[in-house]
Amino acid sequence: MTFVDAPAKARRTAGVIPLHGAEGFAGMRKAGALTAQALDILTDYVEPGVPTATIDKIAYEFARDNGAVPATLFYKGYRHSLCTSINHVVCHGIPDERALRDGDIVNIDLTLVVDGWHGDSSRMYPVGEISRKAERLIEITYASLEAGLAAAIPGNTTGDIGHAIQTLAEAERMSVVRDFVGHGLGQLFHDEPNILHFGKPGTGVPLKPGMIFTIEPMINLGRPDVKILSDGWTAVTRDRTLSAQCEHSIGITETGHEIFTLSPGGLFNPLAVRAA
Secondary structure, eight states, X not given: OEEEEOOOOSSOOTTEEXXXXXXXXXXXXXXXXXXXXXXXXXXXXXXXXXXXXXXXXXXXXXXHHTTOEETTTTGGGOOSSSEEEETTEEEOOOOOSOBOOTTOEEEEEEEXXXXXXXXXXXXXXXXXXXXXXXXXXHHHHHHHHHHHHHTOSBTBBHHHHHXXXXXXXXXXXXXXXXXXXXXXXXXXXXXXXXXXXXXXXXXXXXXXXXXXXXXXXXXXXXXXXXXXXXXXXXXXXXXXXXXXXXXXEEEEOSSSEEESOOOTXXXXXXXXXXXX
């Protein structure tokens, strides 16, 4: 594994991890803040009867009006501005005309590109009144992310992040999806390193100031196994149990980490908002 000063990279290079300076952190703050603002705005539209295609349209219009571009739009043939993953959909759910229903839980994953920098975040949205098991899943998913963030400090490793997430989730008899991971980002949508949400302490890549990546655990109520549907995108739990995910983009600093995608309205964790 090689660490390099982050140039303007045209493509991902295996084993080469860029270390960003003040310019990169400034770019990520701007992109992350706009993405978080968009996800805040979508809160008012996640209601029973609203099609996920409507949510996608609102996100596109927000990006357009704010000089941003949705990173997923036409990415590898994907034709939407965000992903909407409902109930047993683990990730990469495709917006469509089917309406949300009372009791659903939905993850909305959005990446906005601002001045060439990618702000990537996802969060859970309860639709109407949800079951206690769905609430518990969301609680543990957010707690898992917090555990991973606590381990994201210089001197630790990517394995420390994964171990913290896995330990918390499995202690609650839930499972961590192995098939999808966090990733480096910046001027590339996906860069080195991969951030596994499971692992052993002290393994993986050392965390150094200047690294920028996502942490985005996907937690299942049942087994961790997933399958991809025939559309080539939608990943679902094989046992059809509920799944949840939440995600921040962060940068490693000299003393810890900086979260670029904090919600300006304090809406990142929906259950905390409901309890307030």
